[in-house]
Amino acid sequence: MRSIFNKTNLYFINNCNQLTPLPSWAIFFINVGHWLAQAEIQKNRLVLGLAIPTRNYAAALAALGVVQARANSPIDRINSNRYFEQLCKLPKGTPVVFYDCNRRYKGIYQGIDETCGERRLRIQRENKSSGGLTNLVSVKQSHNVAIAHKPNISLPKKQSGRPIIIHNEFIDGVIGKHNTSEFITKTRLDCALIGRINTLKHEILEIPFASFSSSKSKTGYLQDILRVRNFLSEGQAYRSEILSSQVSEPPQTSGGLVPHVTIFDGATGFLKWRDDWRTSHWIILLERTEPHFKEAVEIIDNDYINRHNWEEIQNIIPAPSGVEMVVYQEFCQ
Template identity: 30%
Template sequence: MKESFPDNISFFAQGWHPLPYWAKFFCALGYWTAIHNRTHKYRVSISAPVRDYAATFIVLGLTVGSIRFDSMSVHFETLCSLEYGTPLFYMDKLKRKKARFAGTEEHPVFNELAIKIRLESKESGGLTEYIARNRAHLVSVTEQDFTLPGNQKGYSIDANLDLISIFFGLDDPMSFISNSSYDSLIVGTLTTISEELKNTRFLVERGNVRTEGTLVDLVRPRCLIGEIGFHTDIISSTSSSGSIKSGFDPASVVVIDGANAFLRTNMDYSDHSQIVIFDRSERKYQDAITLINQEYLLGNFEKPNLDVIKPTKIPSGVLFSITTEQRGVYSGAAETY
């Protein structure tokens, strides 16, 4: 994966236009939070004239900064140690197929150790496939129990592989699709955020390669794309944090969109880094700011290391503050901009 964002990103609105600076800023803020989130817990509070698309671009930055593919060798060794017959999922191009672990053997072509997976029932011939180390990411263990079919077509997956490859700089975009993880969670108005993710088309260029798509293709919210290859989700501020399914760990970042959402849910996600976005025209804006100030006065926060984001120019009209504490330690200070 290339660390930089693509060379050029444009959006379509009665013609193609360069991505505005404020959108790039929110991407950078999400990226910065993701790469520092493992050791420290942050709250980034943003006050803006309007908050349209702020959460969605922040989540895009979080996705870029959070991509963490398991070591291929470690994953391969884990697969090799499975019990015979362990249920698996196998990503065959854009089809997810059921499989069973069938041991390890020397690959018949590449002269190296490979795992064997069985894709069809023994009664149908027991079709098997050899998976070499460099393709191990296409196989995952599942807790589901099932009987292998006789003639398996697989479950079709909707994914814009060209866009994923160009945007993230991946030689194998299936590595992004085959690894589901909660890199972030958006708490806010489901319909509004979903429309922002689905309805605006983007043109992405890296080098001399270009392709189109939407933000759904890149951040892959679970509620919109399903159980395969998701990297975020959207939850209404009226829903309980307990409605999030397994896999949402404390290292995932929560993006809270709006004062109402913050006042209702911020304590539900107190173990997580938070990026909170306020629109100064909101009716509950002052109540939310008062609560943030009270929590700051009651706490001791570390002085955050802002070296990564300091060179970034803050867009006109945008104010933000960052508080941080080392995970497991409650101490320190804050900075406001």
């Protein structure tokens, strides 16, 4: 795993509408996300625990780093097999959205086609009365399929698809213009955040940022990059999802998809739901003043002491002043 210690072209926009460089602590959280996003998940996964003075923006910026790094990873480094297998487990009749040639189509998952030893998803795009046009989607194309928000949809007799607006200068400035089309049209669950939805919603949707390049700035919001499923309209491709830490039943991602990185924004979600997320990398953010801080730290310390893999981890990002950090590996469960 190579290391990325990035500066950033992102800026806060203050109350006077002036660009303010991100402070070093903000860049640290982005780089934490970058670093962890590069590690593929095989037998082991990485756990990164942080004791921090305040949680403000920490989870959102770490998620930004994850999504940004994954967006800039060559497609052959992204494990499409994992996403494909998750889609294969969907019940027949599950409504989906299918992207093709920068157009968006309604679809229904109709199981698996296997020809000459190659499996493909069967995505029906048109009503049976007109022939039931069906696309066969390979492993490499599987990120063109997203699970729809609506539990039931009806397919038309003929479907021309909705055009997708893929030009966004803020996104171009953050992830690179050459990646924008793929970024906006392909679904991949890079990151799941478990925390207080309203707090995260404010930071992601309501606080303006700017990307600055070529002597000009473009304004946007973290949502433009995070593409949080909860905050998108029906059928849009997404890269992350937010789950409430306050619920009484285990939180579930859409379709049961497994994120590449799970971010626990606070001790509550970590203490309640950590055992349900042991197939992804973890970032655990613990604010020192929160009620269950000590309990969460004790669990992390115990897991660190009893870890199964003592292999040295390379290129760990140094923690800034005021932040305590522990990094270790665990077996995927």
